[in-house]
Amino acid sequence: MPEPEVLTDQSDPAVQRLADLAKPARGAVRTAIVEDLEPLVQALRAGVRFVEVYGDSIREFPADLAALCTEHGVPVRLVDPAVLTKVFRSEKRPKVFGVANVPAPARFSALAEGTGDVLVLDGVKIVGNIGAIVRTAVGLGARGVVLVDSDLPTIADRRVVRASRGHVFSVPVLLETRERVARWLGESGLRVVDVDMDGSLSPESLGDLEEDVALLLGAEKTGASDVLQDLATQTVSVPIDSRVESLNVSVVAGIVLYARSRRRP
Numbered sequence: 001m002p003e004p005e006v007l008t009d010q011s012d013p014a015v016q017r018l019a020d021l022a023k024p025a026r027g028a029v030r031t032a033i034v035e036d037l038e039p040l041v042q043a044l045r046a047g048v049r050f051v052e053v054y055g056d057s058i059r060e061f062p063a064d065l066a067a068l069c070t071e072h073g074v075p076v077r078l079v080d081p082a083v084l085t086k087v088f089r090s091e092k093r094p095k096v097f098g099v100a101n102v103p104a105p106a107r108f109s110a111l112a113e114g115t116g117d118v119l120v121l122d123g124v125k126i127v128g129n130i131g132a133i134v135r136t137a138v139g140l141g142a143r144g145v146v147l148v149d150s151d152l153p154t155i156a157d158r159r160v161v162r163a164s165r166g167h168v169f170s171v172p173v174l175l176e177t178r179e180r181v182a183r184w185l186g187e188s189g190l191r192v193v194d195v196d197m198d199g200s201l202s203p204e205s206l207g208d209l210e211e212d213v214a215l216l217l218g219a220e221k222t223g224a225s226d227v228l229q230d231l232a233t234q235t236v237s238v239p240i241d242s243r244v245e246s247l248n249v250s251v252v253a254g255i256v257l258y259a260r261s262r263r264r265p
Contacts, residue, residue, distance in 0.1 A: 006057050008080040018054075018087045021099060024158075032102050032156035035094035037062055039166030043100060046169040050074045053098035056084060065096060074098070102156040103169065106144070108184050110172035116143035117260055118190060118214045120181060122224040123149045124249055131163020132250040133217075137171060140257040143212065144172035148181055148228070178227050185231050190214040192232040195256055196223055197246065199237030203259035206236045215256055220249050 007014065021033045031051065034043050040053065041064065053069050055061040057078040069076050084093045111118055119137055124130055130150060137145050152160065155173045176184075185192055191213045193206065216232060218224030238255050240247060247255075 004055070004061070004076045004078045006078045006080060007054070007083055008057075010083055010086050012083075015083055015086060018099070019089075022087050022089075022158075029102055029154050029156065031099055032154070032161075033097055033158055034100050034156075034161050034166065035097035035158065036162065037065060037096055039161050039164075040065060040096060040098050041068060042166030043098075043161075043169045044068045044072055044074070046166070048103060048169050049101045051099040051101065052077060053096065054079050055096045056081060056093070059095055062096065100156070102154060105155075106172040106174045108174070108176075108180075108188075111144045111146075111174070112188075114143040114172070115212060116141045117212050117257070118143050118146060119253065119257075120146045120148065120185070120192075120214055120216045120224075120228065121150065121218075121249075122178070122181075122216060122228050123219040123222060124217065125149070125151050125219070127152070127157060127159040128163045129248065129250040131160045131165075131168065133253045134160070134164040134171065134173060135167045136250070136254045136257055138167040140254075140261045142171065142257060144174065146174045146176055146181055148176060148178050148225075150175065178225060182227055182231060185214055185228070188214070191234070192216055192228075194224060194229050194232035194235045195237070195252060196229075196235045197237055199235035201234055201236040203236060203238060203256055206256060207259040207262045209260075213260075215253075215260075217249055217253055220246050 034040055052075045055078050057080050119142055134145050152175060155168050160168050193213050194216045216224050216228055238252055
């Protein structure tokens with residue numbers, strides 16, 4: 001890789017553009033910041049197109065990331081620490097980050113092409129939980145994740161990208177309305193299994209279902225909406241000690257996805 005240019009001028013228009021991108025997104029965006037090494041690597045491997053990748057000028061640029069940038073034709077620039085402070089303000093400064101072209105929103109057709117279970121998260125809004133579930137879904141072979149009433153304007157939200165370690169780009173993640181999801185589930189032929197505190201199935205018996213299913217999970221306190229629960233033909237619950245009121249939704253998702261993964265060689 002040729003010696004990268006160092007961005008040192010805080011008044012450079014490029015610095016202001018980066019500072020604008022670092023602010024929370026309030027609507028659909030075309031470009032977004034992906035920060036830290038693993039999310040960058042996973043996003044590049046998933047085929048996300050990057051405008052540029054940046055590194056802290058006082059740190060050694062990671063060799064594996066440099067190789068990937070060269071392979072994908074992505075320019076690399078280094079940034080002076082004072083400029084990084086201006087861009088990210090009081091936040092923790094990432095050692096590396098990139099400006100990515102946000103992929104087009106995934107559609108239901110992307111789910112029709114794959115195999116594996118589909119996770120439907122209804123009313124799950126905590127971005128850390130969403131990111132953790134997406135990462136687990138990739139790791140345990142799910143076909144995709146559908147987000148309903150998540151309050152996210154884009155899957156490229158920096159917090160979700162960070163929490164998923166970049167895997168939000170590795171599998172179809174849809175932002176959909178409850179009505180459209182209900183219609184798609186009715187047409188898809190997938191058996192809908194509601195993951196609920198009072199389910200009749202155990203995770204072990206859930207693993208015995210041979211066909212792909214749609215796993216419906218709601219927020220920890222409220223569960224899924226009646227509109228989607230009414231589509232479920234079976235329910236599953238994770239037995240827990242009575243001293244514990246409930247489990248975090250990302251933990252439950254991991255348990256049921258692992259139970260489902262046991263049916264594959």
